[in-house]
Amino acid sequence: MNSRATLFALAAAFAVTASAALAAPAPFVFAESGRAKAAVVVAEDAGPGAEFAVQELVDYLNKMTGARFPVATSPLKGWNTIYVGRPLSGDDRYEAFRIQASEDGRTLDLAGNDERGNAYAVYDLLETLGCGFWSPDNETVPFETNLVLSAGYEKSDAPAFSFRNNDEPFGDFAMVLKLRANTNRHRRDIQTRLDGMGGDAYESISHSLGNCQWVKSSVFFDAHPDWYALVEITDTNAWNKILRESSRYCGTNGIPTNLKGNWVRLRYIPCTMAQGMRDQLVKEVGDFLAANYPVHKSVSISTPDSSDYCHCAACRKLVDSDESRTSAVLYIDLINYVAKSLLPKYPKAHFNLLSYGAAYTPPKDAKRFKMGPGTGVAFAHHWRNHGVPINCCERFMPRFLGWRDVCDRFLFWEYYTNFHIYVNPFPNTDIFGPAFKFYLDNKFDGGFCQMTNSRLTPFADLNWWVKNRLMWNPNADAMALVDQYIEGAYGPAAPHVRRYLDIVLHAKRRQRWAWIGDYVDDTGNYLQPGDVLEIMRAMQKALASISKDPNIGRRIDVRRLAFSINHLGAMRYPDLIEPAKAERFRLAPWQEYSDGWKSTALDYLNSDEYMGARQLYGENDGSGLKGFFRYLDMLKETAETPTAWPERKLLSRVVAPAEMTGSPVRFAVTNDASGAPFSSLTYGWGGGEPKFMSPNWCEAGFTVTNDLEGVWYLFSNVSVDTTATNDPAAAYTGIYSPWYVGNFRVPNKRAEICSMRIARTKGDEGWRLACLGKWGLRPGARVWVMPGVVNETRNLGVRNFTLLSPEVFEKDVTLPGGIGSRHVSAAIRACEGAVEQKRDEIDRYFYAELDCLSTNGPGAINAPIAQSKDLSAFATGEKYVFARVRVSASDVLVGDAARVRLVQPAKAKGEEPERVIVDIPVGGSYGADSWQIISLGRVALEPGMVLGVVANDPATAAVALRDFVLVSPEFLETSVKAQ
Ligand SMILES: [Zn+2]
Known part of the structure; x- marks a missing residue:
């Protein structure tokens, strides 16, 4: 049953129970035989939300019925009345709305809180009447000359999260409210209009110190170098370079004379303990609140985009005072100071700390570093598999629980795309549901989801829509919303679009350890050649099914999604040659895909859609046109028709320790008691060893040579000793693969394609095989093992890696x-x-x-x-x-x-x-x-x-x-x- 039918059924049930004693219930009639029967009534002094809601309601009712609906300031004699913007009585929930039809069918009341509630009420009603708002240029608006709503229909609703940022590139004000969002970070013009409807929804969670927003170093550094971070430069080359050239990043003034060694002041990092800096910060934030409170009540007191922090005596003392030695304590101390100074005057102000960079790891001593009233933490967590919900990440959960001990108000900054390449299918549509339930269960106030900027990203519109629906109601059935969207937005193409999405999500679930990163050059590797061919088939059918559809927006949406045919064809051609032969799939000549890619890309480049060239690339690779032309160059480089993978000469291949290499210092090949060799990694958690995975720090593995090129099942035989009773990730094993466009190896580009946790219990040091699954190994790929980072581990060893042909497995x-x-x-x-x-x-x-x-x-x-x-x-x-x-x-x-x-x-x-x-x-x-x-x-x-x-x-x-x-x-x- 679709949601529309459900609502009608509910409304009918209401009518039966509530009206037994009254006159015969009557439906509310909007229009009869194409003539309006209801007038929209709104107060003369209505607020901007009610006024906007009335305009939208009348426009859509006119479109739906062919009638013209009058607007008045009081009921018109002989007409039914639709009230918009009357106070919502008996429901003070933030942004709540109520839709209520009287039993006698004469009045329909659309009321909302906080101005925006009025718009939500109108859109909810229109959707109940059959409208679908899929994107600004793809809507379904039914035509019905006799338009009615069931007698006594009533619905009230309110959002679960108060901060629902709408970070999409449409630049369409109405779309923000149609998506039930209440803020838009990217578009100042839209945000200003939203502010007019009660802008206090916005939560500031961005980087704000250093030179971002508060106490800018561009203004204060020269006069007050001591307000910025003091750090020692231990690298002689780096030091000489600083002395030679004047650095944009640091200066050598304001260094305490008693310090030995080479010290600098970092311009872009604050010294959070400097009293002068604190005074200036409180002054600037106070000025901001004086000018904007209560429309803007939220302030970010956060690190710049960096993990660096000040090492002056006062800062070091504070950092060293907690067992964790986390630099987050510097920011906790600072935010508490600011909140304490300003809360008395601005009691509803929010002071947010973005947990990121230097404020990543929570302190151990939750009592001493308790975050005070008015403060909150916003979580940003890049380093995880973005194909699974955030709380499935073994590194995020301990971090979250640690912060929960010191703070009780949370916001999220989610990453729901791959920022290095937007045009690959990114398999995350099914994780929004579990993720938002997690945020709801843990009482988050909402957040901001950083998603693609490109409508050429497969399922971008779908993801924006579903994500926003779930931010309103995380308990909604997420996959039912996906179905609702696909059916509504794609019409006759829906089964084929659904097939595409099913293939993508299925491919992700085929191999648990496929790494779906948000900053990797290519996340397409989780798709196997058969998947790509099946996506091509589905999109060919989708295109055929809508060629004559009257909805132009829908035709454009399907064509946009069909860009995948060219993209995957161009990128994956060598993988597809043999499977296409086997499946009798007519693979087009290489040139067709690469030309199709270029022409669609050029169309996009010349369109005036928001973000221009960034439509095609991630935020870092796509600054302006550079990224675009780089991509075109890559397609040129591989202009000759690519060739299939070479024939395999081996059914299995064991990579022995003698063939392995590893990180300098910590890698060695040694023998066990029986004399058998293994690769050993020696490291420790004491003495300032970093707790992150890096090939330069601690890694053992092998680099794939030309003779090993092929598709293999891959096994690593690993022993590791953990100090934790149950360690979900005592070690990791995975693959970094060069990035290929067709047969062209993109220079200096490697993507993590697979990362597997190796779980162990304390005392279990036995050798065990870990299977990474089936992967195409290109020359230059690196297959590696690294120690875990969640708990302290010791003695990581690798006996061998084995490559096994799929034929055998x-x-x-x-x-x-x-x-x-x-x-x-x-x-x-x-x-x-x-x-x-x-x-x-x-x-x-x-x-x-x-x-x-x-x-x-x-x-x-x-x-x-x-x-x-x-x-x-x-x-x-x-x-x-x-x-x-x-x-x-x-x-x-x-x-x-x-x-x-x-x-x-x-x-x-x-x-x-x-x-x-x-x-x-x-x-x-x-x-x-x-x-x-x-x-x-x-x-x-x-x-x-x-x-x-x-x-x-x-x-x-x-x-x-x-x-x-x-x-x-x-x-x-x-x-x-x-x-
Ligand atoms: Zn300091």
Whole structure:
């Protein structure tokens, strides 16, 4: 049932219960046979919100009915009355609105709080009547000459978040309110109009100190160098350079004479303890509030875009006084000082600290560094997988919990795109729902979502719309909103657009550890060639389906989405050649995609849409036209038709420690007690070692050489010792891949395409295989292992990496000498509990799923080895065993959500009890229910044994098993030639 039908049904129910004693209920009639029956009534001195709402209401009602609706300041005799902008009684919720039709059908009252509520009421009514506002140039407005609303219809609503920033590039004032947003950071002209409707919704959370907004160094540095950060330069070259050239970033005046070593003042970083700086800050913020309060009540007291901080004696003393030694204490102390100084005069003022850069890590001593009244923290968190909700990030959650101890008001600054390349499909539409629920549950006041600036980003309009709906009501069914949008916006093309979105989200879920970064050169790698071909097919159908659609906006929207055909065709051509042949897909000549890319891009460049050239690139690469022409150059470089991947000469390849390299100082190849070599990383958390991952700091791995180029399943054999009882990320393993446009390798560009957490429990230092999944490895790609950063770990070792051909891992193969691989699926009859067989409709395979929320007990998915003679014969002796599983959880970061096991069942009549031979935990996280490959290690199999998977935590919602893969040890321990 769509939302419109639901509302009508609810309204009808109201009519029955509320009006039994009254006269026969009558619907509210707007128009009859194309003639208006209702007049819009608004007070003469109505505010800007009511006035705007009336204009919009009349315009749309006229369009919908062909009638002309009169506007008056009091009811007109003989007409029904639509009141707009009367005070909303009995509901003082921020921005609340109410729509109420009288039982007798004579009046309809549209009322809202805070002026904007009036506009929300009007748009809500219009949507109830069948309108859809998908984008400024794509709306659906039904034509209905007899327009009515059910008798006694009533709806009231209010937003969950008070700050709902609308950061999209439309530059359309009405669209902000149609999306139920209340602020617009990018457009000053729009923000000024919004301010006129009660602008106190805006929360300032940007960088503000240094030279951004307050106590600007461009004004004060020369006279007061001591207001800016004092830091020591330990690098001699850097010091000599500073002495040689006058630096934009630092100066050497105002250095205390008693300091030894080379010190400078950083112009763009404040000394937060300098009393003069504090006085000036309070003065400037006080002046701002005096001029703008209460329309603007929010002030940001935040770091510049940097992690640097002042090392003067006073600042260092404060930083060192907390066990965490976080520089955030400098800003907590400062914001408390400002709030304390100004709150008495401006009691409703908000002082926000952006937790970012130098204010990233919370302090340990929550009592001493409690943030005072009037203050709040806004979270920005780049370093995570943006394909899963923010609370699934093992680095974000401890950080959030730490801040929650010192503060009780929160805002978010979300990143919902890849800022390095906007035109790739970015698979995050399904994470908004869980993310906003997290923000709601933790009482955030709202926030700002930094999204793409380009309407050439696939699903950009959809994401803006869904995101804004959820900021109003995070409890709404996010994927139902997605369906509503696609059906409304795309009409006949909807099934094909939905198919495109399904492929993108499915591809992300195919491999749990695909890295969906927000600042990487190319996030397209999670799509496999078959996905790209399927997207091309879907978009060809979409284009055909709307070629004659009367809605021009819709036709443009579909064409914009079909840019993907050219983009993916141009970028991924070498990947597509062989799969297209196999699937009999007519791949166009290379030139068609690259020419199509250029012509669409040029059309965009010449359009007057907001952001101009930045329509095509990320915010850093796309400053002006430079990025655009760089892209064109890359397409020129690869002008010859690209070639397919080279043929593979090996079925497996082991990369031994002797072939590995690593970070200077901390990497060495050494031998264990048995004399076997391994790559060892030595590091420590004491002595100022950084707690971030960097190849320059601590890394071991190998660089892919020409002979290893190809598509492989990739395994790393790792041992790590953690100090935490349950460490979700004792180490990480992943891949940095060069960026290719067709066959052209873009110089100096590498993208992280895969990053896998390695979970360990304390005391478990055993060697274990981690499977990164299936990836195309290009020459120059770096496959790496690095220590974890959430908890202290020690002794990270890498025994080897193994590359295994998909042929061996995905198919049953048998080579001379009996080595090979086999697949063991679940036998539904042997399973326990609510286990069902299901089918993956995109990759076309069957899997077994255990529904853990069903009442049929805990359950287990079992895959007995002795399902066939061939399997029994193969599964005798030592094999490597892998499970292809998926775990859905109702909570985030459940470390032990399920277990994959190898069991020797009980022998008959009390001879031998059941014996669990292998038992490996599998993690799950709400919103990140993707397929994972779990290694059970090298085990001695017997035909009577049973492989299986069981749920292991009350928060586990479902467990799915595709199959177990058995592989002869030869493949994982030696290099095997192709036959
Ligand atoms: Zn200082």
